[in-house]
Amino acid sequence: MFIQTDVGDERSIRHLDEQAIRGLGKIDIVLNNATVAPLGAVKDLSIQDWDASYLVNLRGPVLLARAFIPGMIERHKGTFVCVSSTGMAYMAAYESMKAAQVHMASTLSSELEGTGVTAFTIGPGYALTHTAASSIPKLAKMMGKSADEILTSIGAAAISIEAAGAGFAAAVALAERYTGLEIASVASLIDAGIDTGTANSSSKKTLTPETISQIGALSGKIRTTLAEQSADWKRRSIFEQQWLIRSFKQQAGRPVEQWLELLLRIESLAGQGEGAGILALGAPLNLLSRYYGQLADMAKGYVKDPVQREEQLGIVHAWQAECDQLDGLLKS
8 A cells, every 4th residue: 555655744644644544444563764865975965955854864753653653552552663774974964864763763662661662773784775776876976986896895784675674574573672772674584583695694604512512601601790780770770770771772782681581592502502593593792792891981981999990890891701702602
């Protein structure tokens, strides 16, 4: 069912709402995939181009949220998805609005807690859509490169349009897992147990019995540490507790409960000698390491006593090193 809509126009969104409800009865899922991508240096791009990007890439999602989220809350069911992007030079008018969508979804997630409605952000990855394909020659010229050089630099990181779309669908199906997070299509495909067919597919890797044993032991240590930390969060004030939980999700890519579940699953599979099963989980230990890196940075700024600061940094760096070691074993 196609309804021609200008997502930046409030009257057009009202028309979309009316026609969609008339044809479908209710709206359970909103995926903000409409976009325009003006290119140019910040100092050169016209304010009209910035305004056009704002209308579609930020005002549009806001209008759609205002139109459809109230009904979702009323039914205690729904998924609202923003779409992010990772770009490069000469894409600020586009990327700035996409970054704003990430923050909007994160805020929505907090506001929608307990309503049955989920909000999160997904990035498709480097998918050669019509917008991307038409932009690459222009972008290459601005960067003093050829279009082929840009495509080559993307290389193995590229994902087919079909795989990116399947990742969107998988993410919606697993929406509760991603609430408040920013993920990628590839991550949701892995979580859904779908082989992405990339050169780095886990099906092409094997683990030795010794490595599997090391993975099981490290996973247990990391899980124990994380369980103790999350238990400590519950003893903090409600505001500090919420901040700690939100910060962890943003840096580690998923809620602490899901990390504890994932690490326990790795331990269990290691105990059974299931190396292939461990690899199929696609555990992103680099994200957990990133979280501990942020903790270390915070300790540098907040702990004034140099002796205490070095002591805390040593502890946090040890936690981070365990995550890096486990990540290395999974990629070995």
